[in-house]
Amino acid sequence: MGVKVSVVVPVSEPGPDDDAFDACVRSLLEQTMPSDEYEVIFADDRSGDGTRERLDAVAAVRPNVRVLHLEHTGTPARGRNVGLAVARGEYVYLLGQRDRLERVALEMMYRAAVEADADILIGRLVRGDNPPQRAFSRNRERADLLRDRLLALPTAQKLFRRAFLEAREIRFPDIEPELSEQAFVVEAYLTAKVIAILADQICCHLGPPSERPPDPAAYAAGLRAILDIVDAHSDPGDQRERLYAHWFRAGVLRLLGGRHLLSARSDQRAAIFGELRALTAERFPEELDRHLPVHLRARAVLVRSGELGRLVALSDASRGISVRAELREVRWDEDALIMDLAVELLGPDGSPITFRADGDRLYWTPPLAGFDLPAPLADVTDAVARARMEVYIRDQDHGMIFFIPVHGEVCRAQEGGRVRVWAVGRARLDVGTAALGRPLRSGEWEVHVRMHGGAQQARTRVAGRRGAQLSCVGVLAGRPRRLVIPCWSEQRELSVCVEPRSFAESIVLVSPGASVTHREGNVFLVLPVPYVPPSGGPPAELVLRQLAGRGRVITVPALVEPGVPGRFPGQLVAKVPVRRLPGEGHLGNGLWTPHLRVDGREASLRFALEMTRGRARIQAAGEPGTLAVRRSPLGKLLSHLPGGKYALRLAQALQRRYLPSPPPD
Structure with a gap:
């Protein structure tokens, strides 16, 4: 059987400690496609950092790996062109030295390309937590250059039919490296008969873009x-x-x-x-x-x-355009999670962006004194008519992103001669179909919103309002049935966890919703429980560790009480004795870190417990003054006591964990 896919990788001095390059090489050697059906061609630009020897060592034990030793040019164009010239595969995939393929990428892309008889197959690309690209909204066997926004995918990481490239004599020109890629790709786009998109499988994780300023x-x-x-x-x-x-x-x-x-x-x-x-x-x-x-x-x-x-x-x-997303309600409609949202773009000063009204026309005002656009250029009436919100979910571990359906409307309000525009809508997340008609994989999925407001756009995580009750009811959804729970980060950002790994993890995920009450010399710590199984769940204990002082540890049993499935969460209640004076077995003044122990394993909960003058309070992330040990009189005193500096370091570590970093200047 002939070679199905040739992967060409230009290499230029990645260095012996470049983890991204190592990950790139491993991803190529661990493909699910049989090794006799694909080849890897490393085109080395005369690297002098030991890379040549490392690649030669790999090629010596891998019959499907070849290393081309080239004269130094300082550009990947020649390496790619030489690699294309010697490639034997039916298709060729072009990869960067800091990119990484998913294990199934070559197998899945080749199959999709053959089924579509494609000259070009674009497998799904991801780069960090960048917002989703519309080209990957669904699989396409016949993609259109403009309709499907292929120009937004100008990089070379694609599967090309080798015979097509040779017949059209498409090669990388010797121009500025980033533009050389774009020149190659646009010529291929404009001359290909069939371009297909594989959207429901992440194929390539792109490395960081070059920060080098262009000549x-x-x-x-x-x-x-x-x-x-x-x-x-x-x-x-x-x-x-x-x-x-x-x-x-x-x-x-x-x-x-x-x-x-x-x-x-x-x-x-x-x-x-x-x-x-x-x-x-x-x-x-x-x-x-x-x-x-x-x-x-x-x-x-x-x-x-x-x-x-x-x-x-x-x-x-113009710096600082942002979006305010108000999450009004989260609830379940059978197997679907419903999120009611109101979204509005804000200017750099934090006030809503507005437009000048003149009759039935709307005009944008540049945020620069003394600069006015001519009316035809400033007219945004049609763009505002297309204003919308988009909601998407992102897998925290793998970066996969899917849009979810939103039904709503764009609202306007005129105040004097200015018009304010915002969007309200209802997003529906069905974990059984959200992955382009297929079930979501297990894991934690962040919820994001993006607003197109007529003049600009911005995106943000969906977060709950400060002080509002956060829903965390879990349900068994999808086929087969899996536990799905809405959960909240320390910054009150919404995620959806599909099939938590354990009963304890399901409680940890929603633990920012903890509360405390005092009764008869005890503190009752109450944690929401998204879903209580019919068995009532395994036995659990609450473990509290004092951050400073003698570092005391208190362990108390926790009682799990069921809620109403699909409507109200259950709760875990732990009773802890309280005294103002230090002593074993009870809470004293100071800062305590809570942990949940189930089946002998501990999991850290997402908040801290502060005792002051015999009164307990939950300290969640982002509260003013939270854990500000160094600035407090207690912090100054601790720094002069034996062991105090160690206690301060512990407190500061906890502060970094529970407090968001200050915004950049």
């Missing part, structure tokens, strides 16, 4: 090369105009705004601005601006007029 002249030359490819493989008209608008937006205006502009030195700003302004005058006419979102139209006006100072000021004034 201005080389970067502009690379964009010109891409536009020449567009001209060669498209006819004048709407498609070509939209392709040009994409590179104007992503290739020019992205670099001339936001952190890209603000983090550059003044000489770098001037150089890249000069090159891209000249390119704009040469290749990007004003007619393209109608395809841009309004805040980028403002940048385009300043670029064409040569106003670098005002462009920097506009970028600075």
